[in-house]
Amino acid sequence: MDIAYPRTDLFVRQIKHDSVSAVRIAGLGNYSVSKTLDCGQCFRFERSPRYRHEYEGVAHGKYIRVYQEEDYLDEMIIVNCKEADFWNIWYKYFALDRPWTEIREDISSRSPVLAHAAELAGDIRILSQDPFEALVSFIISQCNNIPRIKGLVEALCERYGDKKYTPEGDVFYTFPTPERILDCPSGLSGLKLGYRDKYIYAAACAARDGIIDKISEAQSTAEAEKMVRSIEGVGPKVAACALLFGFERYDAFPVDVWMKRALARLFPGCRDYSVFGPYAGVAQQYMFYCERYLEGK
């Protein structure tokens, strides 16, 4: 699962979108931009109020908009992006270097329950987010709902991130570095983070001291998990989400926390958690989507 996947079947072309640089990518296979950006794995993408069919957001210090024409899942357009940026940043961020057909097949083959989930959510991709951003975002996520998580992440960016402008002249803020969080004299007070502020402070200290690289270099997911869990406020759930969404550990799987409940509710009778395989975390995200969008609200 760690081997990059050469995409000679990907067709990338630079275009203009209302006089803004954009890139059209074809040959995605079966990639749902809307589900991927709206399934609760990232907190800085939203439907654009100005361009309703587009998602807009910030990652790796850059603002982009992303959309697919009439839900045509084989192609996507990234606005405010040049071809060099695509290959240097977004190709990996959108996880186009991964063998998603094989991953989905692997998950589907493991149980009828997972085959069902893959049918409903198999066009979701796991983004490769910035590790520190993923870690802090999922620390904030604990005991919070997704809209509020987004608001708190945004508040953190507004206080500590860099101020930048979109091509349309709107302000946006980058996700802060650990150093910026630690340097600020006002600390994290006033951001309404509640009891999570000291956890974020602890994560920033650990990141400043080099824990991100150490986690990235871990030999196994179990070893990586041990390192993330050493940060105060990071339990099994936050660790699994950080590893899955920030460190490309597709087998990280918070079976202890909500998965048992989700499985019991969605697929009564399923108790076999050992069959999830090397992409258990991906399967978990399929399940999360199923629960959130098809069974609940």
Place this chain on the structure above:
DNA sequence: CGCCAGGTAGGTA
């Protein structure tokens, strides 16, 4: 007012 929201730490039996 009570309950819930992508939990965790610290305590107890």
Place this chain on the structure above:
DNA sequence: TACCTACATGGC
């Protein structure tokens, strides 16, 4: 191991 509660905050 399994359960209990405090921890902050806001929406419904």
